Amino acid sequence: VVSTSPVPLALLTPPGSLGADVVTAEGQSLGVAQSFGGPYVGLMATRQEFVRQMPGRLAGITTDSEGKRGFVLALQTREQHIRREKATSNICTNQGLMATAATVYMSTMGPEGFREVSTRSYQNAHYLASELEKLEGFSLPLDAQFFHEFVVSCPSPVADINKKLASAGYIGGFDLATIDPSLANLMLVCTT
Numbered sequence: 001v002v003s004t005s006p007v008p009l010a011l012l013t014p015p016g017s018l019g020a021d022v023v024t025a026e027g028q029s030l031g032v033a034q035s036f037g038g039p040y041v042g043l044m045a046t047r048q049e050f051v052r053q054m055p056g057r058l059a060g061i062t063t064d065s066e067g068k069r070g071f072v073l074a075l076q077t078r079e080q081h082i083r084r085e086k087a088t089s090n091i092c093t094n095q096g097l098m099a100t101a102a103t104v105y106m107s108t109m110g111p112e113g114f115r116e117v118s119t120r121s122y123q124n125a126h127y128l129a130s131e132l133e134k135l136e137g138f139s140l141p142l143d144a145q146f147f148h149e150f151v152v153s154c155p156s157p158v159a160d161i162n163k164k165l166a167s168a169g170y171i172g173g174f175d176l177a178t179i180d181p182s183l184a185n186l187m188l189v190c191t192t
Contacts, residue, residue, distance in 0.1 A: 006030055006043065007192075008147045010111075010118035022046045029192070031105025032098050041098035059099075071103070117192075121148040124191040132189075141186065149190040151176070158187045 001022045002015035007029050015023045027041040028034065046054055060074030106114065125148040132138045137155025152173065154161055162172035173187035 005148075007118050007121055010114045011122070012147075016045070016047070021050060027098070027102045030102035031108075032101050039095060039098050041095055041102055121192050124148070125150060125189075128189065128191055148192070149188060152187045152189055154185045154187055157185060161187070 001024070002018075002020040003024045004015060006025050006027060023043075023045045025043040027043045030041075032040060044054060051058065058074045059071050062070050062072050064070045109117065125146065129140055129146075129150055129152075132152055133140060139153045140150060141153040142151055158173065158175035158177065162175065165172040173189040176183035176186040176188055
């Protein structure tokens with residue numbers, strides 16, 4: 001099982017090709033506006049042998065009578081309107097709306113546009129990381145590869161830095177000490 005972000009997958013080997021049976025992701029980065037809590041759109045994929053065990057609606061690709069590609073709800077016997085007592089799908093209108101927004105975004109961007117977004121996210125993260133390391137007291141504490149998210153060690157509490165950034169009109173990184181006090185002065189940064 002792999003949980004990932006869709007943006008890097010425009011450049012990286014898909015988890016299924018690396019042996020993952022189930023892949024999940026948050027689809028907010030696929031053109032869905034940030035709203036700090038939702039509604040967003042969760043993504044889940046699996047190998048064919050596990051499809052009937054998956055929760056949620058399944059979208060499939062088909063060809064219409066004119067030979068055009070179309071998207072349909074697949075395996076509808078799993079849906080509430082067909083077999084309510086055995087349904088594995090429980091999706092609400094907002095999730096369907098967000099899935100539609102993500103589909104429109106991906107269709108509009110196309111493969112090349114999506115690769116460009118992915119490339120820029122990667123380049124922006126590495127540029128920002130190199131610039132932050134030049135600042136006195138800032139460093140990258142993890143000796144690890146990263147795509148568009150990385151941890152920064154700060155010379156003062158992240159909450160204080162984020163207040164200064166907010167007063168200048170910027171949203172700072174996530175203060176890791178809010179989830180674990182032993183991570184004081186560590187900030188998680190993500191670029192787009």
